[in-house]
Amino acid sequence: MKTATKTGKNAKKHDITYVNNNGYEKLSPADDKAMEIIGKLYINFLGAGKTEREAHDEGVRLLETAGFRDLLQFEKGSAKLAPGDRVYKSCAGKTLMAVIIGKKPLEAGMQIVGAHTDAPRIDIKQNPLYEAGDMALLDTHYYGGIKKYQWVTIPLALHGVFVKPDGKKITVTIGEDPSDPVLCITDLLPHLAADQNKKTLAEGIEGENLDVVTGSRPVSEKGRKEKIKHNILRLLYEKYGVTESDFLSAELELVPADKPREAGLDRSMVLGYGQDDRVCAYAGLKALIDLKGVPEYTSVVLLCDKEEIGSVGATGMASNFFENTSAELVNLTSDGYSELTLKRALGNSWMISADVNALFDPLYAGVSEKKNSALLNHGVCLTKYGGARGKSGSSDANAEFVAQIRRIFDKAGVIWQTGELGKVDQGGGGTIAWLMARYGMQVVDCGVGLLSMHAPMELAGKLDIYMAYKAYLAFLRDGRK
Numbered sequence: 001m002k003t004a005t006k007t008g009k010n011a012k013k014h015d016i017t018y019v020n021n022n023g024y025e026k027l028s029p030a031d032d033k034a035m036e037i038i039g040k041l042y043i044n045f046l047g048a049g050k051t052e053r054e055a056h057d058e059g060v061r062l063l064e065t066a067g068f069r070d071l072l073q074f075e076k077g078s079a080k081l082a083p084g085d086r087v088y089k090s091c092a093g094k095t096l097m098a099v100i101i102g103k104k105p106l107e108a109g110m111q112i113v114g115a116h117t118d119a120p121r122i123d124i125k126q127n128p129l130y131e132a133g134d135m136a137l138l139d140t141h142y143y144g145g146i147k148k149y150q151w152v153t154i155p156l157a158l159h160g161v162f163v164k165p166d167g168k169k170i171t172v173t174i175g176e177d178p179s180d181p182v183l184c185i186t187d188l189l190p191h192l193a194a195d196q197n198k199k200t201l202a203e204g205i206e207g208e209n210l211d212v213v214t215g216s217r218p219v220s221e222k223g224r225k226e227k228i229k230h231n232i233l234r235l236l237y238e239k240y241g242v243t244e245s246d247f248l249s250a251e252l253e254l255v256p257a258d259k260p261r262e263a264g265l266d267r268s269m270v271l272g273y274g275q276d277d278r279v280c281a282y283a284g285l286k287a288l289i290d291l292k293g294v295p296e297y298t299s300v301v302l303l304c305d306k307e308e309i310g311s312v313g314a315t316g317m318a319s320n321f322f323e324n325t326s327a328e329l330v331n332l333t334s335d336g337y338s339e340l341t342l343k344r345a346l347g348n349s350w351m352i353s354a355d356v357n358a359l360f361d362p363l364y365a366g367v368s369e370k371k372n373s374a375l376l377n378h379g380v381c382l383t384k385y386g387g388a389r390g391k392s393g394s395s396d397a398n399a400e401f402v403a404q405i406r407r408i409f410d411k412a413g414v415i416w417q418t419g420e421l422g423k424v425d426q427g428g429g430g431t432i433a434w435l436m437a438r439y440g441m442q443v444v445d446c447g448v449g450l451l452s453m454h455a456p457m458e459l460a461g462k463l464d465i466y467m468a469y470k471a472y473l474a475f476l477r478d479g480r481k
C-alpha cells in the first residue's frame, strides 16, 4: 500500500513512498474466500505428494482430470497441436512439463512458471541394512541442505520404490496410514551429552549417525546369525517380495510422517513437510489447470526434480528435457521442426522461477535486513536477485522485466512484496532461474516465503500461498498485456 505525502505540488497527486503492508489489510472478501479453498486443496496436494515421484504422479492425475493429454500420443501420431490444446510430458516419472498451446506461434515465446518438487530428506543407502546393539538399522545418506539435528527423534515414513532387474517396480509407503508403524533416528540423552553439547550445531549430529532404527525383534531360528536383521528381511520379503540385494536398485526416502495441516489459532498458516518447493509447484499447476480459454502465448508449467542438489541429472533442470520437449512443441505446432524456430521460442520466452524465499523471523532478526525481507502474509515474494556475497551465482532479472511483472501483478490485484535472502554476506542461495536464463529468456524469481525452510516442518502463510496462485495465473493467462 502506498501513502501520499504532503510535499510538493505533484506529489499530492501521486503516491511517492513505498510501504509494504500486511496483505490482510487489502484482501477482498472474494479473495479471502478463494484463499481458503486454495489452502485446503494445497494441503491435500502436499499430503499426497511427499516425494518427487508422488508429487509428479499427483500432478499427472490433476492434469489428466483437467483434460491434459500425454504429449507422447502426439509425438508418435500424425495429429498436430492447435491453440487451446492441453498436453503434458513426463521425464522418468519425476519431472513434469504441462502446456496449454497459445494463439501466437511458439516462435513468439512461451510464458513459463517453473518450480521444483524434490525436497530435502534422508535417503536410504544402496547396501543399508545392518544389525547393531540388538537392533536392525538402515544406513542413510541425506539429500539436500538439512540441519541434521532437526531430523532425529521425529516419526519418519519410508517412501519409494524397489526396481527388480526385470523392470518390475514395487512401491513402498510405510508410516502414512495411522495404523502403520513409523521409523525413527535416535539422539543421545542429555545425561550423557556432555561431549556432544560442546560441539557446534553442525557437528553435533554427524551424517553417518543419521541411521534409522528399523527393528528389534529376532526370528526364532536356531543357528541363524543376525536374527533381528533377518526378521526385517523376512518381513520385507513377505510383504513386498524383495530381498536384500533389491536395495541395490531401490530409491527409498525417509520423510516426516506427519501430515500437513492448518497452523495458528487463527488458522492463517500451513505447517507441513516439503513446502520448498511444492507450495510453488502446486500454485503453478493449479493456475495452469484453472486457466480459462486460450492464452495469447503458450503457457507452460515445469515441475522439476533435483533442484536441492544442483538441478543435475536427467530429471534436473540442467538436463535437456525442457529443450527437447520444446522442440517437440515446435514440430507439433508448425509445418515442421526448425532449430531457428526453437531458438526463437526459447529466447522470446518469459519465465517466473517459482521457488520459495526466506521470511523475516523476529527470533533471528539479525540475519535479515528488514526492509528488503519478505514478511509473512505480505503477499507473494518477487526476488530480483539471489546469490551469495556480491550476487555471485545470481540470475539478477533486468529492471525492464521486473517492471513488466509489476504491471501484470498490479493489474490482476495480486498482493506482492519483494524480498532478498537475508543480509548481504550472511549466506545465500539459488534457484533454477539461471538455467533458464541461459536461453536468453527473461527470468525472475517469485514464490512463497517460508519460515523454517528445509526443516522437517516448514511454515507458510495462507495469504502468500493464494497470492502465488493468483500471480502465476495472471502471468500465464494475461501474457504480456
Ligand code: MN
Pocket (backbone or CB within 6 Å): 116, 276, 277, 307, 355, 356
Ligand atoms: Mn527451493
Ligand code: MN
Pocket (backbone or CB within 6 Å): 276, 308, 454
Ligand atoms: Mn530448497
